[in-house]
Each structure stands twice: as structure tokens, then as C-alpha cells.
Amino acid sequence: xxxxxxxxxxxxxxxxxxxxxxxxxxxxxxxxxxxxxxxxxxxxxxxxxxxxxxxxxxxxxxxxxxxxxxxxxxxxxxxxxxxxxxxxxxxxxxxxx
Amino acid sequence: xxxxxxxxxxxxxxxxxxxxxxxxxxxxxxxxxxxxxxxxxxxxxxxxxxxxxxxxxxxxxxxxxxxxxxxxxxxxxxxxxxxxxxxxxxxxxxxxxxxxxxxxxxxxxxxxxxxxxxxxxxxxxxxxxxxxxxxxxxxxxxxxxxxxxxxxxxxxxxxxxxxxxxxxxxxxxxxxxxxxxxxxx
Amino acid sequence: xxxxxxxxxxxxxxxxxxxxxxxxxxxxxxxxxxxxxxxxxxxxxxxxxxxxxxxxxxxxxxxxxxxxxxxxxxxxxxxxxxxxxxxxxxxxxxxxxxxxxxxxxxxxxxxxxxxxxxxxxxxxxxxxxxxxxxxxxxxxxxxxxxxxxxxxxxxxxxxxxxxxxxxxxxxxxxxxxxxxxxxxxxxxxxxxxxxxxxxxxxxxxxxxxxxxxxxxxxxxxxxxxxxxxxxxxxxxxxxxxxxxxxxxxxxxxxxxxxxxxxxxxxxxxxxxxxxxxxxxxxxxxxxxxxxxxxxxxxxxxxxxxxxxxxxxxxxxxxxxxxxxxxxxxxxxxxxxxxxxxxxxxxxxxxxxxxxxxxxxxxxxxxxxxxxxxxxxxxxxxxxxxxxxxxxxxxxxxxxxxxxxxxxxxxxxxxx
Numbered sequence: 001x002x003x004x005x006x007x008x009x010x011x012x013x014x015x016x017x018x019x020x021x022x023x024x025x026x027x028x029x030x031x032x033x034x035x036x037x038x039x040x041x042x043x044x045x046x047x048x049x050x051x052x053x054x055x056x057x058x059x060x061x062x063x064x065x066x067x068x069x070x071x072x073x074x075x076x077x078x079x080x081x082x083x084x085x086x087x088x089x090x091x092x093x094x095x096x097x
Numbered sequence: 098x099x100x101x102x103x104x105x106x107x108x109x110x111x112x113x114x115x116x117x118x119x120x121x122x123x124x125x126x127x128x129x130x131x132x133x134x135x136x137x138x139x140x141x142x143x144x145x146x147x148x149x150x151x152x153x154x155x156x157x158x159x160x161x162x163x164x165x166x167x168x169x170x171x172x173x174x175x176x177x178x179x180x181x182x183x184x185x186x187x188x189x190x191x192x193x194x195x196x197x198x199x200x201x202x203x204x205x206x207x208x209x210x211x212x213x214x215x216x217x218x219x220x221x222x223x224x225x226x227x228x229x230x231x232x233x234x235x236x237x238x239x240x241x242x243x244x245x246x247x248x249x250x251x252x253x254x255x256x257x258x259x260x261x262x263x264x265x266x267x268x269x270x271x272x273x274x275x276x277x278x279x280x281x282x
Numbered sequence: 283x284x285x286x287x288x289x290x291x292x293x294x295x296x297x298x299x300x301x302x303x304x305x306x307x308x309x310x311x312x313x314x315x316x317x318x319x320x321x322x323x324x325x326x327x328x329x330x331x332x333x334x335x336x337x338x339x340x341x342x343x344x345x346x347x348x349x350x351x352x353x354x355x356x357x358x359x360x361x362x363x364x365x366x367x368x369x370x371x372x373x374x375x376x377x378x379x380x381x382x383x384x385x386x387x388x389x390x391x392x393x394x395x396x397x398x399x400x401x402x403x404x405x406x407x408x409x410x411x412x413x414x415x416x417x418x419x420x421x422x423x424x425x426x427x428x429x430x431x432x433x434x435x436x437x438x439x440x441x442x443x444x445x446x447x448x449x450x451x452x453x454x455x456x457x458x459x460x461x462x463x464x465x466x467x468x469x470x471x472x473x474x475x476x477x478x479x480x481x482x483x484x485x486x487x488x489x490x491x492x493x494x495x496x497x498x499x500x501x502x503x504x505x506x507x508x509x510x511x512x513x514x515x516x517x518x519x520x521x522x523x524x525x526x527x528x529x530x531x532x533x534x535x536x537x538x539x540x541x542x543x544x545x546x547x548x549x550x551x552x553x554x555x556x557x558x559x560x561x562x563x564x565x566x567x568x569x570x571x572x573x574x575x576x577x578x579x580x581x582x583x584x585x586x587x588x589x590x591x592x593x594x595x596x597x598x599x600x601x602x603x604x605x606x607x608x609x610x611x612x613x614x615x616x617x618x619x620x621x622x623x624x625x626x627x628x629x630x631x632x633x634x635x636x637x638x639x640x641x642x643x644x645x646x647x648x649x650x651x652x653x654x655x656x657x658x659x660x661x662x663x664x665x666x667x668x669x670x671x672x673x674x675x676x677x678x679x680x681x682x683x684x685x686x687x688x689x690x691x692x693x694x695x696x697x
Binding site: 010012018019020025026 | 491
């Protein structure tokens with residue numbers, strides 16, 4: 001998955017797939033570093049309703065079979081999860097704290 | 098190439114008449130073109146249609162300005178439209194008309210012998226046979242008398258393709274009757 | 283040469299141009315048609331929905347709420363691997379415009395029939411080429427038909443051209459509104475199975491190598507081989523994604539010529555070399571260049587003038603995009619005066635064909651004198667007398683060597 005070398009040396013038009021197809025997956029673009037505020041889950045309050053998992057626009061909240069957890073590689077810190085959480089279990093904290 | 102201009106009013110089947118003749122001529126192996134003078138179609142408004150019939154493929158795609166034949170479906174147009182406009186010298190006029198030959202020449206504002214003029218009481222025939230004042234097929238019959246631009250057999254086939262069933266039968270009857278009754282001035 | 287399907291095996295029919303293209307689409311195994319009716323294209327949509335209602339086709343017909351949606355729907359269908367078709371005119375094409383650029387950039391082999399009609403204002407339903415010329419930069423292949431027969435033939439050819447692995451671009455088939463769309467002419471149609479054989483059956487999407495899947499996959503939205511089509515590119519890749527469109531265009535001319543020949547072998551009909559249909563140009567002093575149905579009228583007049591000993595020729599441009607620059611240059615380089623008739627005007631400039639032909643003749647020593655006639659806007663008829671006037675004026679220019687006014691309006695009232 002993903003051709004890391006080509007990140008450094010971008011491809012020319014001759015080696016792109018047909019029809020405005022990107023040759024890399026969007027997974028290669030780690031958008032987590034756009035984040036200013038970071039969602040943190042208080043598992044003491046979490047009731048596993050999975051609303052945050054459903055609402056996350058970047059599919060950055062995952063489910064491991066027992067609980068939800070954040071994939072900070074892709075979380076842009078939009079705060080929707082925190083907003084929809086019915087038990088206020090997700091806090092948005094400044095990055096680096 | 099022969100060029101025919103049809104005059105009528107919206108709802109009288111002017112374009113259909115042109116199409117019937119074109120389809121019949123095609124069945125006879127000719128190249129054809131049939132089109133209306135384009136515009137919003139309003140019932141009762143004067144309108145024209147055009148037919149081209151040729152042994153060669155037809156290249157020209159303009160309207161017809163110097164027809165060989167002019168067919169008038171509605172006699173009330175004689176007072177309002179200049180139906181002889183552009184008609185070739187010695188060309189043919191086929192008119193739906195119920196008056197005398199003298200009256201017809203007067204209505205057309207032409208001298209005897211200037212054009213070949215044919216007439217038939219198409220409205221009466223259409224009322225007798227179809228029960229409706231739709232004169233297009235009658236005038237196709239009259240045109241066949243004036244100038245055999247398509248065989249009767251091909252015209253019948255074209256009528257069957259267009260109408261089907263009882264209506265095709267009546268229109269075929271109407272065409273035959275009009276062909277019989279059409280007279281030259 | 284006897285065609286593979288001789289004329290007595292073809293179906294002779296008297297149809298108008300709209301019906302002709304509807305029949306062509308019907309025979310071309312189209313999977314999806316999404317369209318919105320607009321004069322003078324309406325008959326195409328009516329006729330095709332009739333085929334659907336009668337169960338004569340397996341096509342999914344989507345009666346959309348606008349032309350924007352029509353183009354969006356066929357883009358979606360083609361992206362899913364379908365053969366898709368739509369038709370429009372004038373304002374409808376204007377409403378499609380932003381999606382036209384998307385269709386070509388995504389390399390979707392759609393076919394669009396445009397029944398050419400003037401653009402508002404004033405509101406007008408009649409023929410000119412303003413609508414087609416509005417999309418000339420949209421990355422579509424554009425072909426102009428001269429008559430009803432060619433409209434039928436070209437619509438079938440369009441699928442073959444669009445789906446050629448080297449091309450993979452959408453194709454617009456132009457026929458003059460009313461003059462062709464509503465004019466009944468006698469045409470020959472091929473039997474269904476011959477058309478289907480010609481096109482190789484249903485559409486087969488081409489394959490491309492996708493790195494993250496590690497294999498070649500068909501370029502289509504397929505859950506078992508998921509790909510994204512046309513997502514965001516910034517200045518890092520947008521340019522690289524546009525160049526292949528230009529390169530694909532370079533391949534189109536040869537494909538159009540080849541398809542023209544293949545069609546000739548099959549049906550006995552061909553249109554010049556496919557890109558240009560020239561008449562009498564080889565030894566001509568003056569030539570009129572023109573698109574669409576007016577070409578027939580110009581040729582009709584040129585043939586009369588030839589009988590009078592005048593060395594006149596007609597250059598009908600069949601393929602407008604990509605523009606056949608080399609062919610035009612070769613045909614016109616010895617000509618003394620070229621009159622270019624345009625049924626559209628780029629306000630503040632010249633007619634679109636005039637600009638292209640000027641570019642084609644750029645850099646030739648003693649290149650022909652050129653004059654541009656804007657004609658037939660809003661359906662203004664072009665009788666043979668107007669064409670004669672053009673040839674007369676070209677002859678005068680040849681004699682005097684003076685072009686005078688380069689932009690002229692033909693058949694318009696002054697004062």
C-alpha cells in the first residue's frame with residue numbers, strides 16, 4: 001500500500017493511471033497534523049453508544065470490539081464527536097497538553 | 098430535383114401531407130426531403146411545408162424559394178398569402194377550391210396559361226369521407242393528378258404506414274376520389 | 283466496392299435527424315439514457331422513451347429534472363462502466379457545461395447528441411452553432427453531421443470513437459436544429475446485429491494499473507476493486523492530470539479516420555476521410571469552409587459554379603475537436619482565397635472556425651487571403667443566392683488582392 005518513494009519524487013503524467021485517478025490512497029495523507037484541539041475519551045463516562053464512531057467525518061474513530069478509540073493519524077480535531085456524545089465523555093483539549 | 102411548397106393552416110396536416118408524399122416517393126426509389134417552415138405551430142395560423150424529390154441524393158438544405166409545384170390546402174389563404182411567389186415559370190398550382198375556373202384565376206391574380214392550375218373541392222370531399230375538414234390527403238391525391246410525383250401504390254403504402262386501420266382506408270379512399278375529381282383550368 | 287451489408291440488406295426509412303440519432307442509440311446497446319427534453323432535441327427523448335416503454339431496449343431511462351442532472355447521471359453511469367447516452371440543445375447544453383468538463387477529465391466515453399440551437403437572448407429555438415462552440419474547450423470530441431443519414435451513422439460511430447482504448451473521451455454529435463433534427467430524409471439503417479458487432483457488443487471499460495490495489499483494474503466504480511474517481515488535486519497533480527487529456531485528443535483524428543473506413547466497409551458510406559469532407563478543393567482558386575448542413579447548400583452552389591468554369595471548392599469540417607490542423611493546411615495551402623462561414627461568433631473576435639483555420643495556415647508562405655462570414659444566427663436561412671454572393675465576393679478578393687473587411691455578416695439587414 002502506498003508508494004513512499006514517490007512522495008519524495010512526485011510522478012509525471014506518463015505514469016499516472018487513466019482518468020483523474022489518484023495513484024495513492026488517501027490513507028497516505030496523514031491529516032492528523034492539521035489538529036489544534038484533540039478529542040480525549042473518558043472511558044469512565046463512555047457508554048459505547050458509538051454515536052461518535054458514526055458521526056466522525058474522517059472515519060478516525062474506530063471500534064475494536066469492546067470500545068471506541070481515536071486514530072490520531074487522521075483526526076483533524078473538528079470536535080463533532082465531542083458535540084454528539086450524549087454523556088459528555090469526549091473532551092477537546094489543546095494539542096500538546 | 099423537384100421542389101414542392103405546401104400552404105395550409107396549423108391543424109390541417111400540411112406537414113403530414115409533405116411527409117406522405119416524401120415517404121411515397123422514397124418507396125418509389127427517390128431521394129426525398131420534407132420539412133415545415135419551422136416555427137411555433139399554432140392551430141389556424143398560416144404555415145408552409147416543403148418537399149424535395151430527386152433521383153440524386155439531395156445536398157441542399159435551405160428552404161424552397163423557387164418551387165416547381167405549389168399546393169394550397171386552404172382556399173382562404175388565397176386572399177392572404179402570395180402563394181405564387183417564386184413559382185417557376187410554367188410551374189404547377191394545385192388548389193383546394195370550390196368556385197369556377199375564372200374565379201380561381203382571379204383569386205390567384207394570374208392569367209390563364211401562366212401556370213398549370215389544378216383544382217379540387219377538397220374540403221367537401223374530406224367532410225364527405227372523413228367527416229372532418231382535414232384536407233391533406235385529398236390534396237396529395239389532387240397533386241398526383243397534376244403531376245405523378247409518386248405512384249398511387251406507394252402513396253397508399255405511405256398512408257397505411259402513417260395512419261393504419263380504418264383511418265388509412267378512409268384516407269386512401271379520399272385520395273382516390275380527389276384524384277378523380279381534380280380538374281385543370 | 284460492395285459493402286459487407288449491401289443496400290438491399292439495410293433498412294430504408296424516412297426519418298428526421300432526431301429520430302435517426304434515437305434509432306442509432308437504440309441499436310448501440312446503450313445501458314443508460316438520462317435526458318431532459320428541449321427543442322429541437324425533444325424528438326430524440328420522446329422516441330427513446332417510446333423504445334423503453336415498448337420494451338424494445340434494455341436501457342435504463344432516467345427522466346431527470348434538468349440537463350445538469352442529465353449530464354451528472356450519465357457521468358455516474360459511465361463511471362460505473364455503463365454505455366451512456368444523452369442529448370440536448372442550447373440552454374440545456376449551457377446548463378450541462380460544468381459537468382461537460384468533468385466528463386472529459388474523468389475520461390468517460392459518453393455520447394451526447396446536440397441538436398444545435400441558438401443561445402438566448404433573445405429567446406430563439408432555431409439553428410446556429412453558438413451552443414456547440416460554447417463547449418469547444420470542454421475536452422469533448424465534436425463532430426458535425428451534414429444530413430440525416432450522417433447523423434445516424436455518426437451517432438453509432440461516436441460510441442466506437444469514444445470507447446477506443448487510445449481515446450476514452452466523450453463525443454458530441456452535432457446536427458443542425460430543425461434543418462436536420464426535424465427534416466424527414468430517406469436513410470439507410472443497418473440491421474441491429476451489424477451495429478452491435480461493429481461496436482463489439484456492450485461497452486467494456488478499459489483497464490489501468492492502480493498502485494494501491496497492486497494490479498490492473500477496469501476503470502469503473504466497482505466495490506470489489508475500489509477506486510476514487512476525480513478527487514482533489516492541488517497544484518501538485520492537477521496539471522499532470524490535465525496533460526493526458528491533451529495527449530488523448532492527439533489520437534482522436536486517426537481513430538475517427540479508421541472508424542470512417544470501417545463504417546465504409548460495413549455500410550458503403552463514408553464522409554471524406556472522416557475529419558474533412560472536401561469537394562473540388564484540389565485545383566480550386568477559392569474555397570468556402572463550413573460546418574454542418576449548410577455544407578450541402580454550399581456544395582450545391584459550387585457544383586453550379588464549376589459548370590460555369592469557376593474554380594471553386596468546399597471544405598466541410600466534420601471533426602471540429604480535435605481540429606484537423608494538418609489536413610486543413612495541406613488542402614488549403616495552394617488556394618488563393620478562403621471564405622470561412624461560421625454559424626457562431628466569438629464576440630470581440632471572429633467566428634470559431636475562422637480562428638482555427640487561421641491557425642492552421644499560420645506560417646505558410648503566400649498563405650491564402652481569408653475572410654470570415656458569420657451566417658444563419660438564430661436559424662436565418664441560407665438560400666443558394668447568399669452562398670453565390672459569398673463565392674462572388676471571394677472571387678473579387680482574388681482579383682483585387684484586397685481583403686477589405688475580414689468579418690462580414692451574411693444575410694443580415696442593415697440600416
